[in-house]
Amino acid sequence: MQINQMYRTLLIVDDEEFVHDLLKRQLKDEGYNILAACSGEVALELVKAHQIGVIVSDQSMPGMDGITFLNKVRDIDEETVFIMLTGNGAPETVITAVNQLQIFSYIMKPWSAPVMQTTIANAFTYHETRSIYEKTLKRMVHQNEQLKKEMMRLTECNDTLETELKKLQEIKS
Numbered sequence: 001m002q003i004n005q006m007y008r009t010l011l012i013v014d015d016e017e018f019v020h021d022l023l024k025r026q027l028k029d030e031g032y033n034i035l036a037a038c039s040g041e042v043a044l045e046l047v048k049a050h051q052i053g054v055i056v057s058d059q060s061m062p063g064m065d066g067i068t069f070l071n072k073v074r075d076i077d078e079e080t081v082f083i084m085l086t087g088n089g090a091p092e093t094v095i096t097a098v099n100q101l102q103i104f105s106y107i108m109k110p111w112s113a114p115v116m117q118t119t120i121a122n123a124f125t126y127h128e129t130r131s132i133y134e135k136t137l138k139r140m141v142h143q144n145e146q147l148k149k150e151m152m153r154l155t156e157c158n159d160t161l162e163t164e165l166k167k168l169q170e171i172k173s
Helices: 017-027 040-049 066-076 091-101 113-172
Strands: 009-013 033-037 054-058 081-086 105-108
Touching: 009 017, 009 040, 017 033, 017 113, 033 040, 040 054, 040 066, 054 066, 054 113, 066 081, 066 091, 081 113, 105 113
Parallel strands: 009 033, 009 054, 054 081, 081 105
Antiparallel strands: none
16 A cells, blocks of 8 residues: 555744744755644644644743643644654653653754654654554454444344245255
8 A cells, every 4th residue: 555645744833933944944855734833822723724744843832842732732633743852851851752642753952954854754654654554444444344244134144044944844844
């Protein structure tokens, strides 16, 4: 099954606009639809309005930190893939992000452009593969339910035929 590059929308959430500009420049040839927000509140509105595949979010932002923001995103769209971006690599923050949010990657500022590009590309591939898996699983569950119904119908037909056969055998005897 081929991955069709659905949901190639990337959301960048960082209170520093130069981060948006830098990432947009670094990713301009990648073919993503790039959205940006300077706060978690604005970003949540974008998540509600668009199908976002990957979010790159800063951890340390005024008002709503990255972990709080990403937790709220999970309530809206549990399939979005998260990349946490931070200048502060405190171990407890990393542990919380990985354990609670199941983030795809944790990247320290300043980042390497090739590492960021590869990480985002891999995050989209992961998102798309998981989405195909979920759709395939749902289709298989539906087909299994249909097969069960058909099996019940065939069993009923078989029971009816066996009853009729017994009646014929009794008449014959």
